[in-house]
Amino acid sequence: MITPTHYMLLSAALFLIGVTGVLVRRNLIVIFMSIELILNAVNINLVAYSQQLQNAIGQVFAVFVIAVAAAEAAVGLGIILAFYRNKETINIDEMNTMRW
Amino acid sequence: MADGLNMGEAIAFYVLAAFILGFAVLVVTARNTVHCVLFLVANFLFVAALYVLLGAQFLAVIQVLVYAGGIVVLYLFVVMLVNLKRPPEAHKDPRRRSGLGFALAAIVLVQVGAIAVWGARGARPPASAAPAVPALGNTEQIGWLLYTDYLIPFEVASILLLVAMIGAIVLTKKEI
Numbered sequence: 001m002i003t004p005t006h007y008m009l010l011s012a013a014l015f016l017i018g019v020t021g022v023l024v025r026r027n028l029i030v031i032f033m034s035i036e037l038i039l040n041a042v043n044i045n046l047v048a049y050s051q052q053l054q055n056a057i058g059q060v061f062a063v064f065v066i067a068v069a070a071a072e073a074a075v076g077l078g079i080i081l082a083f084y085r086n087k088e089t090i091n092i093d094e095m096n097t098m099r100w
Numbered sequence: 101m102a103d104g105l106n107m108g109e110a111i112a113f114y115v116l117a118a119f120i121l122g123f124a125v126l127v128v129t130a131r132n133t134v135h136c137v138l139f140l141v142a143n144f145l146f147v148a149a150l151y152v153l154l155g156a157q158f159l160a161v162i163q164v165l166v167y168a169g170g171i172v173v174l175y176l177f178v179v180m181l182v183n184l185k186r187p188p189e190a191h192k193d194p195r196r197r198s199g200l201g202f203a204l205a206a207i208v209l210v211q212v213g214a215i216a217v218w219g220a221r222g223a224r225p226p227a228s229a230a231p232a233v234p235a236l237g238n239t240e241q242i243g244w245l246l247y248t249d250y251l252i253p254f255e256v257a258s259i260l261l262l263v264a265m266i267g268a269i270v271l272t273k274k275e276i
Contacts, residue, residue, distance in 0.1 A: 071264030078271030
């Protein structure tokens with residue numbers, strides 16, 4: 001029997017993989033993809049509870065999360081392109097101009 | 101019967117979970133960024149299958165259309181625009197690649213042919229005793245909620261998308 005706990009564990013594992021990707025990788029595009037993994041983990045949680053409670057509100061919120069993810073991808077990839085045009089790299093270790 | 105159904109659900113869940121987590125790990129660990137993007141597509145497709153398992157068909161379709169079809173293509177464009185590290189010698193053996201391409205094309209052709217033959221035969225037994233249509237379908241339910249209780253967030257999300265579109269255009273202009 002698959003309970004919401006199983007879906008929560010799957011979601012948590014996916015979330016942790018995404019966080020690991022954000023922390024470990026130095027490639028800006030891979031970091032953005034890890035953020036997409038994190039948002040997917042959130043969506044799985046929302047949909048699992050939507051099914052458990054027999055209530056479509058969780059799926060409505062998942063739709064909003066997808067819309068925000070699309071906006072984030074568009075703006076983030078625009079930033080990546082602008083950064084690449086200036087620095088000829090997408091390594092985030094080079095992104096330290098505004099650090100201090 | 102219920103036990104069999106639960107068993108099937110459990111098997112489907114564990115298989116999908118294994119694929120989702122495996123492809124997520126591959127996204128994070130793959131060296132080549134293009135491979136990362138392709139693993140991400142696979143991950144999104146399996147998440148969509150999980151949504152179907154959860155009875156959220158509308159969200160599964162949106163996942164395939166928006167994530168696997170839209171966002172990932174955007175990523176792929178940026179990877180292709182940015183990725184100048186790979187030396188051109190990587191393509192020095194075009195024959196092997198074309199062989200792989202022909203093999204993939206042949207597989208797709210066989211699949212399409214099988215679907216065409218299967219569809220033309222059309223003698224699939226009708227699903228006897230189809231379950232009664234629920235009062236509100238999944239899509240209809242979500243649409244109802246979006247246009248009644250969540251109308252304001254819906255409009256805000258549309259404005260967010262408009263702002264993101266303008267922002268992306270401004271960011272990628274030449275002088276900034």
